[in-house]
Each structure stands twice: as C-alpha cells, then as structure tokens.
Amino acid sequence: MKQDYRIVYSERKTLSIIVERDRSILVRAPKSMSEEEVQQLVDEKKLWLYEKIHHPQKYPPDPVKKEFTTGETILYMGRNYRLELTNEKFDEIRFNSCFFVSRYQKARAGDLFQAWYMERAREKLLPRIRHFAEAMGVSYNRLLISDLKYRWASCTPKNNLNFNWRIIKAPVLVIDYLIVHELAHLLEPNHSPKFWNIIAVQLPEFEKPKKWLKDYGYKLEEDF
Ligand SMILES: [Zn+2]
Known part of the structure; x- marks a missing residue:
C-alpha cells in the first residue's frame, strides 16, 4: 500500500x-x-x-464557536464552568470555580482562553505524559504541548512527541486514556489485541473513557 x-x-x-x-x-x-x-x-x-x-476518534462534527457572554459554560478538566463577564479592567483569564473575563477583553477572549489552557496543559499534562511514558517504557526525544488542529497527538520521525492542549478539557480519566492511547501507538501502530492489552495494563477501566470520548469527544474540539 x-x-x-x-x-x-x-x-x-x-x-x-x-x-x-x-x-x-x-x-x-x-x-x-x-x-x-x-x-x-x-x-x-x-x-x-x-x-x-483510519482512526475513529479524530473527526468529530465541526466545532461550535464561543460567543463569550455571561452564563456561557466552558469545559475544563471534565467540568463545565460558568463564564462571567465583569466590568473590572484586567488582561488575563481569572478562574475561581467560575471563569472571569473583563468585558473590555471580550474581543480577545478566545486568544486569552487558549493561552490559559495551554499553560494549564503544560502544567498538568507534561508530568502525566512523562509518568506513563516511563511506566510503558516508551522513549522520545522532545515532549511538547502544541496547538494541533486535527489530532490529539503526533510523533515526528525524529521521535518528538506533541500533545494537543485541548486534551486538558477532558476529565482526568479521559486525559490519561488519550495519553496512554497515543503512547501505546509508539509500541503498536494498529488497534490490535496487543494494543488494547498495553492500554489495559495502565488503565484497567479504559472502556469508560473510551465511551466518554465516543459520546462527548467532539466537545474537546470546540474552539475559542
Ligand atoms: Zn488509535
């Protein structure tokens, strides 16, 4: 072929x-x-x-654009948090059981959110990826969190691993599943019984996050 x-x-x-x-x-x-x-x-x-x-998870329906109005909900680590536009003037995204954005930043809110998520993704995903890579005996050259448009992760022929920052929107069990799934492909390219065994060793309950992705995976693709 x-x-x-x-x-x-x-x-x-x-x-x-x-x-x-x-x-x-x-x-x-x-x-x-x-x-x-x-x-x-x-x-x-x-x-x-x-x-x-031939990957079934990668091509969800077209994402919905956020409007950044008060009362809108925003997904972060598996939970929907309410967005509140405030009259106060500040540049960044504030998060305290609710997202706060200054109404003066409304036009830039998409970029601000992406930057905020990217930071959280680096902080929370990198240690988890390193942990699973070590547990699975997968080696790589460089590990990066990137803005991948169409994929959860990618690997270059030089063995640089890139993970999509959007993964941070998912519940922890789903985050771990996406990480383990991608790392497992470095050991076994196909969805063979061997592949699912590799996953089961790390995540015995992998059917749960798999189902979550099937039902709600498209929500991770929603853009700012
Ligand atoms: Zn796969």
Missing part, C-alpha cells in the same frame, strides 16, 4: 508528517532532503499513518 501525500519544502531541519482533517497527508520537509529520502521516511511510518487515517 502506497500512501499519497503532499510535500511542502521549507527552511526547516526536520520532517513532519500531518494527517489533515480530510485524511490527506501533508509532509513538511527540509529543502536539503531528496524526494527519495522523504519517501523512505514516509514508508517507515506507513503503519502509523494507516492507523491515523
């Missing part, structure tokens, strides 16, 4: 392979790399790509 893909060359140093929402494959490659070299690296990732393209 040969995968079709688009190559975009630029001044970058490493190759990255992205599966887009429409399931097409975009390869970003350094200018110095020949097409044969790119093909070889893509071939090495063939099973991984096959799995990504």
